[in-house]
Amino acid sequence: MKRVIVPTLALVLTLTSCVSKKKFAELEAKQKETQDLLNTATVKLNSCLTEKDALANQIDYLKKNNSDLINSSKELTVLTQKGAENLEKSLESLKEKDLKISRLQDALTKKDSVTLALVTSLKREVGIDDPDININVEKGVVMISIADNLLFKSGSYEVSDNAKSVLSKVAKVINSKPDFECMVEGHTDNVPIKNAVLLDNWDLSVKRSTSIVRVLQKDFNVSPKQLIPAGRSFYIPLVENDTPANRAKNRRTRIIIMPKIDQFYDMIEKEMKNMSK
Template sequence: MKKLFILLSVVGLSLTSCGTKKKIAELEAKNKEIQDLLNTCTVKLNTCLTEKEALNNQNDYLKKTNTDLINSSKEMTVLTTKGAQNLEKSLESLKEKDLKISRLQDALTKKDSVTLALVTSLKREVGIDDPDININVEKGVVMISIADNLLFKSGSYEVSDRAKGVLGKVAKVINSKPDFECMVEGHTDNVPIKNAVLLDNWDLSVKRATSIVRVLQKDLGVNPKQLIPAGRSYYIPLFENDTPANRAKNRRTRIIIMPKIDQFYDMLEKEMKTLGK
């Protein structure tokens, strides 16, 4: 009986020991499974943390970028406003310059029109058939060139009666233009002259110019305020003074009829100065 009891005890312990090992094995397997799961979760957690940090950094960058864009947008708005204002000022400036250019062109056109009308009037009054009289426009003014043999005797500054007839027609046009000036230029050839009355070619050219001016003023009623006498001697020849024919052509009196400077040229100069600002 005693032996049976011991045998049963041994069998019971053996069975109990086998059950415990199995349980332990199951627990160890379960523990390993849990550990693996924990490791997996840890890896995922670390990945999530890394991604979170990256997202936070990206979020900060986007916030900064957004702020910068907002600031840039404000600056661009300011710049655009200033640009629009500058453009508007530039357009106004261009309009002003266009207006000044238009005025300048109108003034020049008006001057050209007056000059053309004056030439037409002179050619009608004086006539264009006489080869000793030449009427043309040079540098914006009207010039009447009268040959020496039509006005004076050789070496003299006394105006001939024939010349007074031509000068009378010129005076008629000058008197019709009280706002114009008339410059009378005396020109000689290069043959030296000196006598009891004349010192040289300068003297001859000046005395011829003043003689014409006196006739225009005293005999033909031209306002002396419009008259300007000038002597040019032989320094502005039309041709070389190398033949008698050429010297004859160089002996001439030139009458220049021009608008008063204060009426046209001052206006043009003023417009040019204003245009340059």
């Protein structure tokens, strides 16, 4: 009986041992498979975490960028509004300046028209056929140049009777323009002069000028407020003083009829100041 029992027990133990090893191998294989899955999942998890961090950074950047864009848009809106306001102010300023320039041009045009009318009147009164009388416009003023031989004797500052006929016509035009001034310039040649009465060419040119001013005032009732005597000696010649004929051309009296300088330039200065505002 004992012999039968022993082999049977051994067989049972052997079968039990074989089953355990097989189960263990299965479990071991299952564990390896699970570990592989875990490793794969860990790799994927790490990858997802990295992508998450990158996306989070990108989201932060986009949020900041969006905020910057919003702020820039607000600033741009403000700048655009300011730009529009500045543009509108600039346009208004340009319109004002254009108006001031237009007024100034109108004043200059009016002055030129008056000057042209004055020249026409003088040429009609004085005549333009005499070669010793020249009437023209220079620098916006009317100038009458009268040769010395029509006004004075050589080396003298006493106005001749022939000169008075010419001066009466000039006086008529001056009296018709009470808002104008009349400057009388005496010019000589460069031949030195000195005697008991005259010291030099300066003296001669000034005395000739004041002599004509007196005739205009006393004989033809020109207002002394309109008259300005001036002597230029020989320093502004028309031609070189190198021949008797040229010296005769340089001996002359120039009568300049012009708007009152202070009034005219006050107007110009006022307009220029307005333009600079």
